[in-house]
Each structure stands twice: as structure tokens, then as C-alpha cells.
Amino acid sequence: xxxxxxxxxxxxxxxxAVDITHRLRQDIxxxxxxxxxxxxxxxxxxxxxxxxTTLREALTSLTADGxxxxxxxxxxxxxxxxxxxxxxxxxxxxxIEIELLSRSITDGGxxxxxxxxxxxxxxxxxxxxxxxxxxxxxxxxxxxxxxxEALVSCGRSPTLLGIRASLFERAERYRNLxxxxxxxxxxxxxxxxxxxxxxxxxxxxxxxxxxxxxxRSTSDNVVKYASHLLTES
Amino acid sequence: xxxxxxxxxxxxxxxxAVDITHRLRQDIxxxxxxxxxxxxxxxxxxxxxxxxTTLREALTSLTADGxxxxxxxxxxxxxxxxxxxxxxxxxxxxxIEIELLSRSITDGGxxxxxxxxxxxxxxxxxxxxxxxxxxxxxxxxxxxxxxxEALVSCGRSPTLLGIRASLFERAERYRNLxxxxxxxxxxxxxxxxxxxxxxxxxxxxxxxxxxxxxxRSTSDNVVKYASHLLTES
DNA sequence: GCAGAAGATATTTTCGAAAATATGTCCTAT
DNA sequence: ATAGGACATATTTTCGAAAATATCTTCTGC
Numbered sequence: 001x002x003x004x005x006x007x008x009x010x011x012x013x014x015x016x017a018v019d020i021t022h023r024l025r026q027d028i029x030x031x032x033x034x035x036x037x038x039x040x041x042x043x044x045x046x047x048x049x050x051x052x053t054t055l056r057e058a059l060t061s062l063t064a065d066g067x068x069x070x071x072x073x074x075x076x077x078x079x080x081x082x083x084x085x086x087x088x089x090x091x092x093x094x095x096i097e098i099e100l101l102s103r104s105i106t107d108g109g110x111x112x113x114x115x116x117x118x119x120x121x122x123x124x125x126x127x128x129x130x131x132x133x134x135x136x137x138x139x140x141x142x143x144x145x146x147x148x149e150a151l152v153s154c155g156r157s158p159t160l161l162g163i164r165a166s167l168f169e170r171a172e173r174y175r176n177l178x179x180x181x182x183x184x185x186x187x188x189x190x191x192x193x194x195x196x197x198x199x200x201x202x203x204x205x206x207x208x209x210x211x212x213x214x215x216r217s218t219s220d221n222v223v224k225y226a227s228h229l230l231t232e233s
Numbered sequence: 234x235x236x237x238x239x240x241x242x243x244x245x246x247x248x249x250a251v252d253i254t255h256r257l258r259q260d261i262x263x264x265x266x267x268x269x270x271x272x273x274x275x276x277x278x279x280x281x282x283x284x285x286t287t288l289r290e291a292l293t294s295l296t297a298d299g300x301x302x303x304x305x306x307x308x309x310x311x312x313x314x315x316x317x318x319x320x321x322x323x324x325x326x327x328x329i330e331i332e333l334l335s336r337s338i339t340d341g342g343x344x345x346x347x348x349x350x351x352x353x354x355x356x357x358x359x360x361x362x363x364x365x366x367x368x369x370x371x372x373x374x375x376x377x378x379x380x381x382e383a384l385v386s387c388g389r390s391p392t393l394l395g396i397r398a399s400l401f402e403r404a405e406r407y408r409n410l411x412x413x414x415x416x417x418x419x420x421x422x423x424x425x426x427x428x429x430x431x432x433x434x435x436x437x438x439x440x441x442x443x444x445x446x447x448x449r450s451t452s453d454n455v456v457k458y459a460s461h462l463l464t465e466s
Numbered sequence: 467g468c469a470g471a472a473g474a475t476a477t478t479t480t481c482g483a484a485a486a487t488a489t490g491t492c493c494t495a496t
Numbered sequence: 497a498t499a500g501g502a503c504a505t506a507t508t509t510t511c512g513a514a515a516a517t518a519t520c521t522t523c524t525g526c
Contacts, residue, residue: 014305014517015479017293041508051481052509053286057293060250064297066392072247073487075508092392099328159299159325163396247487248509274478284511285479306517308478 020048021058028067028078029173031180035081036231039068065166067173083223083230086174090219093167097215098208100155100164105204108154113200119147120196127189135179141172147192151199151211175218178226186221253281254291261300261311262406264413268314269464272301298399300406316456316463319407323452326400330448331441333388333397338437341387346433352380353429360422368412374405380425384432384444408451411459419454 027033044055059076062068069079079085104112123143127134134140145168155161191214198207223230260266277288292309295301302312312318337345356376360367367373378401388394424447431440456463 017479018305042506053289053482054480056286056509057290060290060293061297064294072251073508074489088390088392092390092396095328095332095393157321157325159321159400160328163325167392250509275476286481286512287510289479306478307519 016050017054017057017061020050020054021061023048024058025062025065025067025169028062029169029176031173031176033078035078035173035177035229037078039076039078041075066170081174081177081230083227086219086222086230089167089170089174090215093164093171094212094215096160096164096167097152097211100152100157100160101199101208101211102204103156104152104154105199105202105207107156112150112154115150115153116147116196116199119143119150120192123147123192124189133179133182135175135182145172151195171215171218174222174226177229178222178224181225182221186217191217249283250287250290250294253283253287254294256281257291258295258298258300258402261295262402262409264406264409266311268311268406268410268462270311272309272311274308299403314407314410314463316460319452319455319463322400322403322407323448326397326404327445327448329393329397329400330385330444333385333390333393334432334441334444335437336389337385337387338432338435338440340389345383345387348383348386349380349429349432352376352383353425356380356425357422366412366415368408368415378405384428404448404451407455407459410462411455411457414458415454419450424450 024033033039039059041052041055045051048055050058059068059070063070063076067079068076070076108116123140123146126137126140126143130137130140148168149165152161152164155164191210195207195210195214198210257266266272272292274285274288278284281288283291292301292303296303296309300312301309303309341349356373356379359370359373359376363370363373381401382398385394385397388397424443428440428443428447431443
């Protein structure tokens, strides 16, 4: 149990339970809490400084996100990472991301174009500043997430956007897993710019095909460099 | 607060919290707990015979399903029903249901065909037995859900199937809302049979187009007969 | 009469202890 | 030696009280 130490209380939400949910989520996505690891209450209490009940509520939330598995009467554990799960997430993401990107290309106005361009610009600046493997850097991760969020932000459906966000997080955990073992980062800069250009040019067919390849190749990379960490199949 | 009374403990799950989650879910979907209604702990304690903590865990679960809204520091309430939400759910369902049905038509074998036919047959028998408005009948609802589940059961993606199930429930709440005011049930029998036949005939284009219309017309029916209950817009 | 503070009440949120359940250990009978 | 049972330990799950926060009521000063 090498969770994030007890930090300043209530960083994220108004209630402690929401706060701890976020911190636990980050620890799981960053793989500080390892896939499959049992989440015992005694240890969590020590690490997060909260009571059984509050921790239970946080774990229940994360179960809904697919990051934690609850086994009734036998406690909780971090969701394992498997090939099947990675394939499932990847295919589902492609379906939903394409739908939302198409809608955004149709409906997005000036503000959308500006958001897409500026988030990509920020991402580029961060990549210049950080040499080598920036994928593990939290600043890069936030900027990366914000770029992809901007792309689909005019998808209009709160439900679909919520699902997308949840899947993005689950995928990010796999990315973090492979980042530990990847020798050199591939040219994501170019990929991102191409997607941006196709989107701004309102070329739906090209943009969606690029997003498809982008998501797929990210997943392939995980299989390539972290397959030894995936249990089952 | 006219929730289901204190029933036999642990009907659904091993733990009390899971059990209460299911019972609360049913009460919300059936509109025994009204949209927008505040869910106060004192009242819930009385109705379900559980403690603060256990109820809190149940409500947290349902928040993830979109059936309950949590307002930090100000408690929980049943998710309101709105036009925008209905449209959102409907469009998202169409996207996902079409994808899963297509996959099932491609991948489904003998077992799938048998499941589709037999669940439809059961649904028909129930409709014969129950004259008039059977939509509110729990037996019909279960059979109806099982038919639609059978149709998409070979979609292969646990994630997508989980999302689908959650959306189906949210939609069912709207159906129950309009059922209270609908004079006569429309010919769902014929619609369901047509979908079944197209699916078994492996006619993906026809089957998906029928499902699209089926979901859309269900939603239109809600707007037609229950629009006065939808807040906003 | 009314805005705003101050106090009283209602409600949610959090805690640690107690109950329920699972897991591990040791002993016995075959 | 080993399967099975009984006891002991570890862990989860549930509870009701206490703390924290919000909401309502009353009072004061203008």
C-alpha cells in the first residue's frame, strides 16, 4: 500500500468522501495502487485518515467507474488489468469518441475551434519544455486530457460525455502501465496536430479516422510494452 | 415518501447495502419515489430500516446510475425528469443499441436465435394473458427487458452492455411516467416481432432501423402523454 | 417595515465501536 | 497422512451517537 499520503483535507470536494474518492482514483489511475491489489480498510484508514464508512463510500463510487472491484463480504480490490478489458475499453472508446467528435465538428463554433487550438498549443509547449518521456508527467497528462476533451466538448450529450470521461480514465491507467516500460515516446505531437487540423477543417471522415487510429495505436502500445503485466489471455 | 415497505431482508444481494440499492432503484424506476423528491435520511431510515451509513452507500451507487442526484452538504434527491434528459438518453441509447445489435447479428449463434425467439414468445404470452395496459405490470416489464437483453446479448463488450443496461433503466422510468396517462397501449407486439424477424434473418440494416424507430417512438410517447410532468424546456 | 445578525432547529456527514462474516489454525478421527 | 470440525483471528459490514453544516426563526438597529 503506497498510496498518496494524508494531504490537505478536502482538496477536491466539499465532503471528505468525495475528496477521498478523487484521491483514490488518482492513485489507481497512476498505478500507485497496483492492479488487483486488495484494498483493506485498516491500510486505507492509515493512508487516508478517514473512517470505515467514509472509505466505503469512496470505494463504492469507484466501483461504478470500473476502477475498483467489490466482492461482497470479501472487501474491495483494485480492478485488475487484462487484455480483454483493454480491448473492450478501446473499442467502446472508439465508438463513443467518433460519435462525439462528429457532433462537435458539426455543431462547434468559434469558441470550440479556439479551445481545440489553444489546448493543443499548451500541450505542445509542455512537450517542448519536458524532454524525453513526458507521458508520466502530471502536467502533460492534464493538458493531454484537456485537448481531447476540447475536441469532443460540443457533443451535447452529458450522458455520453460522462461515459467518455470515465473510459478515458480507465484507458489512462493502461497508458501509465506501459509508460513505465516504453523506451521512447512515439510521435504523438504530429498525431494530435493532424487531428486538430482535420477537425478545424470540418473534415469529419478524416478526423474520425485519425481518432480511431490514435486510440487504437495507444492501445497497441500498451500491449507491446506491458503485455507481461496483463493477467489472463 | 411512499417507498416500498420494509421487506424480507437481503432479497437481492449478500450485503444489506446492495440489497437496499436494488430496492431503492426499483422504487425510483417505478416512480414510487417521485422525480425531484428529496431523499431525507430520517424518512429512508423509517422506510428501509437501515442506518445512515448503509443508506448513504446505496444512494452513492444510484448517483452513479443517474437515478439520484447528490448535492454536497445538502443531501440527495431523486433525479428530476426533463425533456433534455429524455432526449439525451434516447439518442445515447440508439447509438449503443444499434452497435450492440449489429454485433449480435454478426456474432450470434443458435443459442442467440433461440434466446431471442423464446423471450419474445414469453412476452407475447404475457400480453395475451394481461388485457389492456400491461406496461405497468412487473411481469411484463421483466419479460420486455429480457427480450431486449437477448437481442444484444452477443455484443461481447461488458462495458457497453453495462452502459446499455443502465440507460434502459433510466428510460424505463420515463416509460412508467407516461404509462400512467396513456389511454391505450400502441402495438408493441408487432414492433417486437418485426425486430426479431429482421435480427434472425441477419438483416442488420433493417433490424437496426427498426430498433431506432422503436426507441424513438417510445420516447415520443413519453413526450406525448407525460410532457406536463417534465420540468424545464 | 426591513436587512442583517444571532441563535435555535433540522439535516447531513463523519466517526469508532459492535455485530456479522470470512479466513486461518489446530486438533481429532479415520 | 489427511479430511473435517471446532476454535481463534482477521476483516468486512452495520449501527447509533457525535460533529459539522445548512436552514429556519427571532430579534435588533436603522
